[in-house]
Amino acid sequence: MTDVNVKLDALPGLDPNALPLEVKNLQVEFRTRNGIAHAVNGVSFDLRAGETRAILGESGCGKSVTAQAIMGILDTPPGFVTGGEILYRGVDLLKLPESERRKVRANRIAMIFQDALSALNPVFTVGFQLAELFRKHRGMSRQDAKARAIELLDLVKIPAARQRVNDYPHQFSGGMRQRVMIAMALALDPEVLIADEPTTALDVTVQAQIMALLAELQQERNMGLVLITHDMGVVADVADRISVMYAGRVIEEAGVDDIYASPAHPYTKGLLESIPRLDLKGQELSAIKGLPPALTNLPSGCAFNPRCRYAQDVCRKDPAPSLLQVSPSRTAACHFWKEVKGDE
Amino acid sequence: MGRYVIRRLLQFIPTVLGTMFLLHYMTSLAIQFSGNPVRALFGDRTPPPALLEAITERLGYGDPCLSQKGNWCIGLFGDRLQSVFFHFDFGINLRQREVTDLVADALPFTLKLLVIAILFEAVVGIAAGVLAGLRGGSFTDYLVKISTVFIISVPIFVLGVVVREFVGVKFGNVLRGQDWIPDVISTGMFSPGFKPDYPFASLIIPGMVLGAVSLATTARLTRTSIMENIRADYVRTAKAKGLTNKRVIGVHTLRNSLIPVITFLGVDIGAAMAGAVVTETIFNVPGIGRLVTMSARTGESSVVVGVVTMLVLVVLVANLLVDLLYAVLDPRIRYE
Numbered sequence: 001m002t003d004v005n006v007k008l009d010a011l012p013g014l015d016p017n018a019l020p021l022e023v024k025n026l027q028v029e030f031r032t033r034n035g036i037a038h039a040v041n042g043v044s045f046d047l048r049a050g051e052t053r054a055i056l057g058e059s060g061c062g063k064s065v066t067a068q069a070i071m072g073i074l075d076t077p078p079g080f081v082t083g084g085e086i087l088y089r090g091v092d093l094l095k096l097p098e099s100e101r102r103k104v105r106a107n108r109i110a111m112i113f114q115d116a117l118s119a120l121n122p123v124f125t126v127g128f129q130l131a132e133l134f135r136k137h138r139g140m141s142r143q144d145a146k147a148r149a150i151e152l153l154d155l156v157k158i159p160a161a162r163q164r165v166n167d168y169p170h171q172f173s174g175g176m177r178q179r180v181m182i183a184m185a186l187a188l189d190p191e192v193l194i195a196d197e198p199t200t201a202l203d204v205t206v207q208a209q210i211m212a213l214l215a216e217l218q219q220e221r222n223m224g225l226v227l228i229t230h231d232m233g234v235v236a237d238v239a240d241r242i243s244v245m246y247a248g249r250v251i252e253e254a255g256v257d258d259i260y261a262s263p264a265h266p267y268t269k270g271l272l273e274s275i276p277r278l279d280l281k282g283q284e285l286s287a288i289k290g291l292p293p294a295l296t297n298l299p300s301g302c303a304f305n306p307r308c309r310y311a312q313d314v315c316r317k318d319p320a321p322s323l324l325q326v327s328p329s330r331t332a333a334c335h336f337w338k339e340v341k342g343d344e
Numbered sequence: 345m346g347r348y349v350i351r352r353l354l355q356f357i358p359t360v361l362g363t364m365f366l367l368h369y370m371t372s373l374a375i376q377f378s379g380n381p382v383r384a385l386f387g388d389r390t391p392p393p394a395l396l397e398a399i400t401e402r403l404g405y406g407d408p409c410l411s412q413k414g415n416w417c418i419g420l421f422g423d424r425l426q427s428v429f430f431h432f433d434f435g436i437n438l439r440q441r442e443v444t445d446l447v448a449d450a451l452p453f454t455l456k457l458l459v460i461a462i463l464f465e466a467v468v469g470i471a472a473g474v475l476a477g478l479r480g481g482s483f484t485d486y487l488v489k490i491s492t493v494f495i496i497s498v499p500i501f502v503l504g505v506v507v508r509e510f511v512g513v514k515f516g517n518v519l520r521g522q523d524w525i526p527d528v529i530s531t532g533m534f535s536p537g538f539k540p541d542y543p544f545a546s547l548i549i550p551g552m553v554l555g556a557v558s559l560a561t562t563a564r565l566t567r568t569s570i571m572e573n574i575r576a577d578y579v580r581t582a583k584a585k586g587l588t589n590k591r592v593i594g595v596h597t598l599r600n601s602l603i604p605v606i607t608f609l610g611v612d613i614g615a616a617m618a619g620a621v622v623t624e625t626i627f628n629v630p631g632i633g634r635l636v637t638m639s640a641r642t643g644e645s646s647v648v649v650g651v652v653t654m655l656v657l658v659v660l661v662a663n664l665l666v667d668l669l670y671a672v673l674d675p676r677i678r679y680e
């Protein structure tokens with residue numbers, strides 16, 4: 001068996017003490033026929049080793065685009081990163097040439113996708129798709145790579161790994177396929193894993209199993225996890241810190257307990273109120289009224305103001321404030337965070 | 345899988361019998377309306393009735409049903425089936441040559457023509473389609489789109505005649521005027537028709553004409569398929585795996601994109617056989633297509649029925665192989 005941890009070429013400027021991931025003021029736009037859509041509009045967050053950072057928001061708010069920009073796999077055109085920095089241990093990935101950037105993928109930062117059925121190639125066996133990583137990144141022989149693929153399937157608890165390695169994606173159940181995706185992402189021992197709605201396509205019981213598996217593997221490896229989701233329920237148990245996104249911006253950033261105890265942005269508050277709760281059984285759930293705005297046609301002022309019950313004239317006239325310090329460890333982009341936080 | 349193949353093979357039987365009967369009926373009708381084909385052997389001369397009758401009898405055109413307009417000639421059909429299936433005897437032509445021999449002589453030319461046509465359309469068509477598909481909206485894309493529409497809308501006999509006149513005759517004459525150009529190219533490749541002295545070179549242009557229309561279809565199919573797959577989730581996964589662009593396209597995108605293209609190429613072998621009838625006639629290639637055309641003209645029913653039946657079998661087998669290949673290319677397909 002070949003040693004997995006063959007040393008990677010050192011990245012120039014790599015600082016082992018810097019954070020594994022730091023996104024600063026990221027800007028992504030889509031240039032389409034209907035105009036320019038600013039899908040990501042100054043998103044910043046950081047991630048410590050072993051930490052879970054949740055990115056939360058309704059669908060269409062720019063979560064996947066943020067993830068794709070970090071991985072460098074945006075559809076270009078129409079998508080372009082137009083500003084900001086994406087730092088991996090101090091190295092700005094946006095400034096790396098493509099050949100260097102490519103080696104960061106899967107080796108240092110890996111990603112798993114929402115729908116494993118469409119994210120796995122239908123015409124190759126899962127063994128081939130796993131072994132490919134070892135053959136192309138580690139120069140292993142087919143045999144060694146296949147042995148490693150079997151080990152990986154074992155690692156993600158797929159029964160009868162030795163036989164299943166020769167199966168095609170469509171021969172697996174939804175949960176098992178997502179396990180294959182996880183195995184693929186962990187193959188090269190990355191320091192950061194971005195999971196884009198990893199359980200959205202799954203049954204509730206399977207969701208819990210997958211989240212438990214992710215948490216276990218993350219602990220074993222002290223890996224940073226960026227967990228993208230629109231489901232507040234998933235976040236509560238696993239996340240350390242949360243960034244809430246709305247219309248391409250982070251509108252609140254805080255530790256998970258702070259957010260659940262006292263949200264400081266009306267949008268976060270609305271999301272929390274829309275989770276079904278056992279102690280409020282029988283009462284009607286309050287959903288946030290209205291729909292998220294189209295990115296090509298944002299309302300003037302704060303993007304959330306048409307749906308906001310705290311909105312004042314200032315919210316309709318002036319742009320939303322940049323993230324205001326709510327406490328030393330949390331921020332919110334709302335003029336009235338005090339009212340929002342205290343009001344209950 | 346095995347059962348599927350057996351079922352498909354059984355389905356061949358009605359198709360082949362049906363084709364044979366249709367051909368038999370049409371050639372019989374032709375004889376009933378235009379007279380005994382044996383008279384053609386004597387040209388303008390009027391043969392002695394006894395001799396004509398003897399030859400007619402020997403060549404199998406003596407059955408009285410052939411002189412009754414509209415008669416189905418069922419008895420004759422029965423005899424024909426019997427000799428084909430029990431004695432592997434497809435009959436003889438007017439000059440008393442075995443149909444099987446005629447086919448054996450003509451087949452190599454047609455096969456060469458088909459190989460050139462299919463290779464040409466596969467290689468050039470797929471390459472053009474990939475280039476256009478990878479960069480949708482680019483100059484190459486428009487070039488491919490426009491030139492393929494042009495080729496598709498010109499019928500093959502027009503294309504064939506135009507190419508023969510302009511490339512084979514006019515351009516060929518220019519080349520033949522230049523001493524430094526080797527004969528294989530000037531007299532062989534750029535000849536207005538098939539040349540026995542250059543059995544391969546002189547088939548290149550006819551083969552390209554034969555493949556041209558399907559080449560356009562192949563290019564368009566590849567282009568659409570690539571454009572569809574390039575945005576697929578699994579292609580994004582392949583990129584996220586840090587694979588080189590070459591591998592993302594060449595392995596993960598292409599393999600999926602080529603499934604419909606290869607299926608089309610397989611089915612197209614049958615269509616190319618039909619096209620060969622036209623191309624071989626235009627370029628005077630002594631292959632199966634020309635054999636059928638000439639036999640149909642002279643009313644040699646045994647040749648027409650025999651050769652076309654064999655062609656039908658080839659097409660049926662090719663289609664079956666394509667279906668099986670499809671299951672190999674796309675593991676999601678299962679035949680029960």
Ligand SMILES: Nc1ncnc2c1ncn2[C@@H]1O[C@H](COP(=O)(O)OP(=O)(O)O)[C@@H](O)[C@H]1O
Nearest residue numbers: 030037039058059060061062063064065075078
């Ligand atoms: N390929 C694309 N072309 C054009 N616009 C896109 C594309 N991908 C994403 N977008 C835009 O970016 C916005 C954010 O998308 P996304 O990040 O996928 O949302 P989500 O938060 O649900 O993951 C979408 O509303 C869409 O308008």
Ligand SMILES: [Mg+2]
Nearest residue numbers: 063064196197
């Ligand atoms: Mg998404």
